[in-house]
Amino acid sequence: MAARGIRDQVAIIGMGCTSFGEHWESSPDDLIIDASSEALASASLSLEQIDAFWVGTAGSGSSGLMLSRALRTGDKPVTRVENMCATGSEALRGACYAVASGAYDIAMAVGVEKLKDSGFSGLVGYPPPSDGTQPETTAPANFSLLAPAYANKYGVDPNQLKEVFSRIAVKNHYNGARNSRAQFRKEVSLETVSGSPRIAGQLGVFDCSGVSDGAAAAIVVPAKDAHLYTDSPLYVKALSLAAGSAAGYIDDGYDFTTFPEVVSSSRQAYAEAGITDPAGELAMAEVHDCFTPTELILMEDLGFAERGCGWKEVLAGTFDLDGRLPINPDGGLKAFGHPIGASGLRMMFECWLQLRGAAPPERTVATVAAGRTLGLTHNLGGGPGEAVSFVGIVGTELSD
Amino acid sequence: MSGGAAQKPVGHLLGYGAYLPYHRLPRAEIGAALGSRGGRGERTVASYDEDTTSMGVEAARIALRDATGRPKPERVYFATARPAYRDKTNANVIHAALGLDAAGFAVDMVGSVRSGVGAVIAALDSAEPTLVVLSDVRTGLPGSAEETDGGDGAAALLFGRSEGSAGEGTALADVLAVASTTGEFLDRWRGADEQSSHVWEERFSEHAYGPLAESAFADALKKAGITADAIDRLIIAGLSSRATRQFAARSGVGKGAIVDQLNGSVGNTGTAQPGILLADVLDRATPNTTIAMVTLADGATAIILRTTDALTDYRASLRVSEQIALGSNALLYTTFLTWRDMLHREPPRRPDPAPPAAPPSHRRAAYKFGFIGSRCTECDTLHLPPSRVCASCHAVDRMIPAPMAETGGQIRTLTVDHLVFTPQPPAVLAVIDFDGGGRFRCQLTDVNPTSVAVGDRVEMTFRKVLTADGIHNYFWKARPVRDVASQTGAESTGD
Numbered sequence: 001m002a003a004r005g006i007r008d009q010v011a012i013i014g015m016g017c018t019s020f021g022e023h024w025e026s027s028p029d030d031l032i033i034d035a036s037s038e039a040l041a042s043a044s045l046s047l048e049q050i051d052a053f054w055v056g057t058a059g060s061g062s063s064g065l066m067l068s069r070a071l072r073t074g075d076k077p078v079t080r081v082e083n084m085c086a087t088g089s090e091a092l093r094g095a096c097y098a099v100a101s102g103a104y105d106i107a108m109a110v111g112v113e114k115l116k117d118s119g120f121s122g123l124v125g126y127p128p129p130s131d132g133t134q135p136e137t138t139a140p141a142n143f144s145l146l147a148p149a150y151a152n153k154y155g156v157d158p159n160q161l162k163e164v165f166s167r168i169a170v171k172n173h174y175n176g177a178r179n180s181r182a183q184f185r186k187e188v189s190l191e192t193v194s195g196s197p198r199i200a201g202q203l204g205v206f207d208c209s210g211v212s213d214g215a216a217a218a219i220v221v222p223a224k225d226a227h228l229y230t231d232s233p234l235y236v237k238a239l240s241l242a243a244g245s246a247a248g249y250i251d252d253g254y255d256f257t258t259f260p261e262v263v264s265s266s267r268q269a270y271a272e273a274g275i276t277d278p279a280g281e282l283a284m285a286e287v288h289d290c291f292t293p294t295e296l297i298l299m300e301d302l303g304f305a306e307r308g309c310g311w312k313e314v315l316a317g318t319f320d321l322d323g324r325l326p327i328n329p330d331g332g333l334k335a336f337g338h339p340i341g342a343s344g345l346r347m348m349f350e351c352w353l354q355l356r357g358a359a360p361p362e363r364t365v366a367t368v369a370a371g372r373t374l375g376l377t378h379n380l381g382g383g384p385g386e387a388v389s390f391v392g393i394v395g396t397e398l399s400d
Numbered sequence: 401m402s403g404g405a406a407q408k409p410v411g412h413l414l415g416y417g418a419y420l421p422y423h424r425l426p427r428a429e430i431g432a433a434l435g436s437r438g439g440r441g442e443r444t445v446a447s448y449d450e451d452t453t454s455m456g457v458e459a460a461r462i463a464l465r466d467a468t469g470r471p472k473p474e475r476v477y478f479a480t481a482r483p484a485y486r487d488k489t490n491a492n493v494i495h496a497a498l499g500l501d502a503a504g505f506a507v508d509m510v511g512s513v514r515s516g517v518g519a520v521i522a523a524l525d526s527a528e529p530t531l532v533v534l535s536d537v538r539t540g541l542p543g544s545a546e547e548t549d550g551g552d553g554a555a556a557l558l559f560g561r562s563e564g565s566a567g568e569g570t571a572l573a574d575v576l577a578v579a580s581t582t583g584e585f586l587d588r589w590r591g592a593d594e595q596s597s598h599v600w601e602e603r604f605s606e607h608a609y610g611p612l613a614e615s616a617f618a619d620a621l622k623k624a625g626i627t628a629d630a631i632d633r634l635i636i637a638g639l640s641s642r643a644t645r646q647f648a649a650r651s652g653v654g655k656g657a658i659v660d661q662l663n664g665s666v667g668n669t670g671t672a673q674p675g676i677l678l679a680d681v682l683d684r685a686t687p688n689t690t691i692a693m694v695t696l697a698d699g700a701t702a703i704i705l706r707t708t709d710a711l712t713d714y715r716a717s718l719r720v721s722e723q724i725a726l727g728s729n730a731l732l733y734t735t736f737l738t739w740r741d742m743l744h745r746e747p748p749r750r751p752d753p754a755p756p757a758a759p760p761s762h763r764r765a766a767y768k769f770g771f772i773g774s775r776c777t778e779c780d781t782l783h784l785p786p787s788r789v790c791a792s793c794h795a796v797d798r799m800i801p802a803p804m805a806e807t808g809g810q811i812r813t814l815t816v817d818h819l820v821f822t823p824q825p826p827a828v829l830a831v832i833d834f835d836g837g838g839r840f841r842c843q844l845t846d847v848n849p850t851s852v853a854v855g856d857r858v859e860m861t862f863r864k865v866l867t868a869d870g871i872h873n874y875f876w877k878a879r880p881v882r883d884v885a886s887q888t889g890a891e892s893t894g895d
Contacts, residue, residue: 121749122819131764132756132865132873133785135842141817141829148854149813201815247791249841250783252833256813385841 005272006100008398011226011233012218014043017349020214020337021183028060028114029070031215036071036110039217043229047071050219051104053078056091056111057341059126067110084381085290086241087111088216088344089390093239095220105221112215113339122211123340139290140208142383144201146293149256154308162202164311165292166193169206171320172289172328176335178363183210183337207292212337216345223398232356237374238272238393240265248385261389262301262380269391274399275374279304279325283372284354284365286347288380289332299327302378326365329354344379344390351375355396373397410578411524412571413705414470415558417462417716418679419455420666420723421446422846427548429733434543442729443667446552448739448823449845449863452480452535453490454874455554457497457862460533463556464498465717465806469570471560474528476506479519480535481671483510484864484872493874494533496769497862499803513639514697516671520557521578521701529560536670539740540596549641551667555675572682572714573691573705579619581612582699588639602642609643613700614650617692620702628652631692633681635659637674638696647694665724680720687711726882739823750821755868766801771860771876774799782838804860808881809834811856816849832858832878846879857881
């Protein structure tokens with residue numbers, strides 16, 4: 001019984017990502033076509049060369065037909081996956097394992113979501129028929145429970161903590177302003193963030209990620225074949241997934257200052273990738289900043305900061321674009337936007353650009369030039385107390 | 401007190417409880433909004449998440465809470481002029497919420513205000529211990545007398561032929577006599593699809609009720625073998641205030657014995673009124689007090705009771721006077737109108753809430769209605785909702801039922817949600833840690849979003865979470881624990 005991982009067995013050789021935002025003129029089909037076409041072009045491949053597909057969407061379609069119909073792929077295998085907000089990463093995971101197994105030579109993962117067609121504020125779920133006993137709640141309300149819990153546990157003044165959250169939003173907007181594909185491309189001031197209308201608890205509108213449309217795609221081949229398609233592949237070092245027991249609202253020992261699923265999935269990923277000092281070894285990380293307190297908690301859960309000290313590192317600029325460990329250099333969910341099924345692959349797209357030196361100069365992280373070769377994506381579904389967590393690690397070099 | 405001891409009681413009152421909702425509408429608020437004379441005092445208002453059924457559950461919980469030595473009800477008779485459902489039995493919701501045995505019987509007696517005394521008489525005729533639940537929401541069109549003078553609330557009375565399993569002395573009061581009169585006349589009526597009722601000229605009602613009330617009262621006194629001057633407390637209930645005043649004057653009972661109708665603090669609660677007034681009288685009564693309860697509704701019913709020594713040791717877990725003192729009169733008239741669906745406000749940009757589905761609600765009825773979770777016999781972990789697999793030790797099917805409705809707790813963490821759909825934004829979502837272990841996440845109700853804090857004590861309350869597609873979604877929420885002492889303390893610190 002062991003989770004061994006597939007380090008260096010498969011490589012990403014092409015990627016595509018649409019801009020995220022309000023695509024009033026694009027259907028989910030259009031977004032799938034745009035992201036997959038860009039990915040194929042980047043690898044100089046045609047659609048016919050792809051052997052199998054994984055498509056992730058939380059609610060913008062169903063079954064493999066949503067991709068095979070859009071791309072007219074013929075009778076190729078297409079698997080539709082869903083794992084809440086970690087759906088995009090789940091699609092990539094399926095494609096990678098399929099190639100690692102030897103079943104296929106070339107596989108494609110596509111993540112897509114069309115949120116703006118509903119006309120609703122925030123995210124909307126469509127739960128199955130139920131007994132009506134689940135409390136009516138929202139994602140910002142669930143994640144806002146992190147803030148008072150953290151403040152209480154570590155004795156941080158709530159106003160100080162509010163500034164930390166605002167600082168995270170300012171950073172991600174700063175990065176998003178340097179990304180032509182991001183939903184929000186404007187820098188914002190601390191005052192704008194902290195003064196934005198309250199949504200839930202301490203969270204204002206500017207503490208929440210963007211509701212948007214978008215798609216992203218990746219093409220995966222066996223690592224040994226990677227150089228047939230590109231001079232600069234990304235080798236998959238780790239793919240780790242943890243679905244918790246969803247007992248945070250049952251277990252009175254859970255204290256809302258951590259995602260245990262993130263801790264376990266990241267430790268598993270570091271083991272697969274052979275990483276012992278994540279903050280010192282990673283060049284960058286894309287993390288699931290659905291709400292600003294989430295990013296703070298993730299810094300500690302992923303081992304980038306000591307427990308109770310993450311807020312100080314945020315204020316010190318450790319995770320800024322020019323900091324020691326740049327976090328969300330593409331703007332993150334906050335500024336790039338969060339089309340659920342696409343986000344995990346969008347994170348990987350930023351690793352694809354940054355680690356291979358293809359990011360635009362105005363947002364290129366300095367750590368890559370300094371010799372670091374590894375990037376991490378962290379994708380979260382659910383919320384505090386009941387979450388699924390994905391951690392992926394990729395690198396430009398094969399390990400010894 | 402003359403002669404009553406010789407009469408064999410026709411029944412026994414074994415328990416009682418009254419429930420008043422937390423919200424109060426000051427009548428001056430109505431006047432200020434409508435540019436009319438609003439009147440003095442305030443009325444009780446069922447919250448947006450309450451209806452006659454949910455209030456009935458709360459009253460019944462109070463009545464059964466201190467049930468030591470008293471039999472469990474085998475029957476539930478639910479009376480209201482405003483049933484939440486027609487065709488479907490509302491009493492079954494109460495039956496389920498109380499966790500009563502499926503072998504028992506629950507039935508509605510609904511539609512008219514008179515159903516209330518009808519349920520009491522039926523209970524006295526019952527061979528088994530029977531819980532009578534009286535509940536009402538009184539609302540009229542804006543500016544109507546019903547809106548101003550009405551009130552919302554519920555009462556529950558447990559009757560039995562035997563005096564309880566512990567033997568002599570468990571009856572709180574003996575029912576000495578019951579007498580009724582019936583008269584067909586147009587006093588108050590409401591069409592099947594109408595929200596508010598109509599009344600004929602009150603002087604006519606006064607005329608029609610006069611002889612009916614006097615005759616029923618005289619008959620009851622005769623059956624009890626006593627005279628009017630033996631009555632220590634006279635409760636007069638009825639929606640026609642002129643008729644009740646007239647009867648008070650003509651009853652022959654001394655002025656000091658006539659019970660205040662709580663019009664200034666509660667309002668007229670219609671079907672529930674006689675039960676709430678009786679509960680208030682019993683809250684303060686000493687043993688051997690003779691009480692007459694005369695209800696004027698499409699005729700009259702007079703019931704004569706005498707309290708027993710057992711009342712000395714009985715204390716309702718929540719008295720009427722306490723609930724009057726603990727209400728909040730911060731309610732805006734516009735909010736009241738919104739709750740009563742008379743002011744249609746812009747909904748949030750969120751999907752309409754989904755109704756509960758019948759099969760899953762049936763499968764988990766013990767949890768949904770009775771708030772019964774499961775407890776792992778291997779490691780004692782509490783699960784709400786109940787679970788077959790233990791979240792802590794992973795044992796499968798090692799659970800026993802864990803009733804949690806009467807367990808208090810503390811707020812572990814909370815958030816104020818401005819985005820979620822609720823008729824009273826913002827919603828307060830809290831994580832509750834129960835006394836003795838275990839956790840539950842739910843919405844808080846009857847709560848002030850600006851003052852509620854981590855560490856506050858809460859208790860469970862049965863509510864109507866929402867209504868969608870004509871289906872009422874009943875479930876439990878938590879509410880802040882309030883007592884008179886803390887309320888006074890809060891005022892003195894200027895909170």
